[in-house]
Each structure stands twice: as C-alpha cells, then as structure tokens.
Amino acid sequence: MSGCPINAPANGRSSESSNTPSFPMPRQCPFLPPQEYRDFQQQPGPGKVRMWDGTVAWLFTRYDDVRAVLGDNRFSGNPGVPGFPSLSAARNAVLDLEPAFIRMDPPQHGHFRRMLTKEFMIKRVSAMRPKIGAIFDRLLDDVLRKGPPANLVEDLFLPFTSEVIAWILDVPAKDHCFFQEQSRLKVLLDVDPSVPKAASERILNYLDNLITERTKDPEDREDLLSRLIIEQVRPGHLSHRELVVMAELLLMAGHETTANQMALGVYSFLSNPDQLTLLRDDPALLRNAVEEMLRLHTIVHYNAFRVALEDIEVAGQVIRKGEGVIALIAGANHDAAAFENPEKFDITRKADHHVAFSYGIHQCLGQPLARVELQAVFGSLFERIPTLKFAVPQDQILGKGDHFVQGLETLPVTW
C-alpha cells in the first residue's frame, strides 16, 4: 500500500454495503489512518457511522469541516449531554469519573482553564528549555552508558516525559513508575471497563494525598500545584477535589501522549532516511519537522467527539440538537485539500496549520510543553547517536493501531 512504511496490503477495507460503517474502523497500515477516510472526504457533507452501542454519529473528515465543528461552541464537549457519542465501554468508565475542564463547556471550561494558561504559555515553557534539555541529556547519557540495544519508549521517552511533568508538579521521583503504569492502563480501550477505571481511581487517590500534604506548606515551594493552592484553592475559586481532578488531567495528558509521539517521530525518520539527511544538513528544519510528525501521526486519532446543543448546519448538512458528531482530526490532517500527498513524511512542507492538538477552545493546553520536549529530542538524539537504527526488522515494530493514543509498543534500536 503506497505510503505505508511496511507496505501493508491495501485489502481489509470495510466492505459493509450499509450506509453506516462502524466506528472506529481498523487501519490497513498500522501507521496511517484507515483508507476509508479518503472515501468520506470525497463525499459532500458528513458521513454517518455506527458506534459500539448501536448509536449513530455524524463523521466529519475534511480539514475545513473539522475546524468548523471544533471552532463552534454550539457543539458541546461534555460527555454528560445526551447524544454525546461513545467510543467504547472502557472509555465510558473513565469519563464517568469527575470531569476535568477538558469535558466541560463554557463558561465552566474557561473558569478552570484560565487558572492554568499562564503555566503553559510560550514564554514560560521556553524558559524551561535548559532544564528540559538537561533532563533529556542525562537520560540519554544513561542509555548510551548501558550500550545497545535499547528500547527507546521504555528506556528514554516515557521516563523523559514523565520526569518533566513530575518536575512541574513536584511529584516525587520514587512515584514515577507508579503513575506511568496507571497512565498506560488508563488508555487501554479493548479491556474490561474496570481496568482503566481502577487506574484512574488509583491516580486520583494518590494525588488527593499528595495535594493534602502540599496544602500544608505551598509557600515554601515553587511548583504548579503549590501555586494553584495559594492562588485558587485558598481564595475559594477551586476546591481541593477540583484541583485533584485537574492535576490528574495534567499528569496523564502530559506524558503518555508526548512519549508516543517521540517514538513515532523516530520511526518516521528511520524509515525515511532522506528526511533525516535533510534535518542533519539543515538543523533549522527542526521546528517544522516536529509539526510534520505531529500532523502525520495525529496520535489522539479518535478525537474529537461532540454533541450538538442546537440545530447547526455544517458542510450543507443540518445537524440536529442532540445528535452526536465526530470531528476527526486524523482525517483533517490527512486531507489532501489541506496537505498535499498527506501520507508522505515531508519535513519541508508547510505543516504548522495541522490540528494534531485539536482545534477550538479545548485545543491542547500543553502544546507548548509538548513542542519543547519534542524539539529537545529531535534536536539532539540523532546528533548524539548518528548511527541509530532499528534493532529488529522494521515490520516487527508494532504500532499501537487501535489504541486510544497511537504510538509504538516498543522501539528497539541499536547503534
């Protein structure tokens, strides 16, 4: 199949003749969105898909339409609103727990998000570059010292991203393994709902205790949780429980995703050596290379779900109040109308208008941090290990395929 780094066969497309194919639909190539998205993109208006529980949702796959939906707050991001589409039973179990602001609509959404925007704004995160770079260098030193082979996901990227977010929140180093494991369990889709639910509860309990302790002496500290305790909890804008839930979102959202993106970025460079040469010859391509890998992989590939709060017309179709909508960022980032030859990893193309971080008021709060971390990795990994290569045949490196967050199970490399 053209564009697939392991030349997966193009068969296996959904042959359902019904007008409502299932969602999600399986990938043919583990590293590219399902080919069916292209069919949807050819049709005027949205498609219709059937979810696991039999309900039907509108499916938007074109770049302009996805931005139109996500940029319109009459489409609610609150899973509690009737008609909100359901991805899986396991996912429902996680969403049933107390919602962080990612699952709220205005005005509550803005009330909470605003408490955090200064923590992740560009200037602030840019000032963290030296520290973030130092964390990465140290972890890479360890990997090099142990010698090849290495599993970059386990040995480098997960420790890196979790150490950064733990530093920001001042979570003790001894607890990193614990929350990495809970984060891994939480994003499993094809499991009994009790599994991710239990992982979420364990994290919430842990953070509840941590924040209770932290409430005793926040003035003596410099982390994000202490600032929120002083500036928001004490004056009564944020309850203790709301802070716990917010902290869980930050902890979990911040590291599994970025580590997976790093793994997929390395995979793309190693399977497209011409692009690696380009980057080596012109390091100024780094920032755009990071945007391109974000676009190509769109790791939160089932985002974003919405439900209409009133009748709204999009792409010539009236979406009725209470109807579920999927505004597929993975479709948008692979829309040939917005990105020529979208399956190609091309670090020289204009990629910065991608929607890998989604779009609209819920667009990823942590994106400046993700960018700094990704730039730290791709600005130095190939320089420090110029002979980096896969340690196994490429087709043995498995994508996570149908998990909620795309990534690699392992990334065995040698040098």
Next chain:
Amino acid sequence: MSKYNFKLRVTVDEDLCVGAGLCVLSSSDVFDQRDDDGVVKLLQVYPDEELYEKVLGASRKCPSHAIKVEQLPNDDPVPEGGAQ
C-alpha cells in the same frame, strides 16, 4: 513603495482567548501573552507589511477565533504611532 493596496488592522478579543499561544508562534512581533493568565496581548494594531502573512496565519490558526484582521483601504490615516 507598498506592495499591498490595503493595510491590516488587528484586534483581539481577550474573552475568547484560551491562551494557546499559536499567535505568538506565528509572530512574536505582533502578539504576546499576559504574564498573569497567558491571554493574548496585542503589540501592533497596524502591523508592519512584512508581517502580514504571519498575522493572517495567526488569525486562521487561533483556536478560539480571538483574532480579527481587517483589511482597510491604504489611504485611511493611521493613528499617530501605528503600534498601540
């Protein structure tokens, strides 16, 4: 000699802003973020011409439509100073 037959006027809506900072990435000459809450701070209401592409890009990329860019005829007088 101006290469455009219009000039751009930029306004920002602080209530709509979610602090994503994409405008800053597009053009840190025209956009900044407030220290206390990360909300957009407009640095040039009538940006320099060489920044037009970046300003238009910022407006398109803004996830909450907080940036409005208007095209004005080039002969309208610009208030003293150009920048805000």
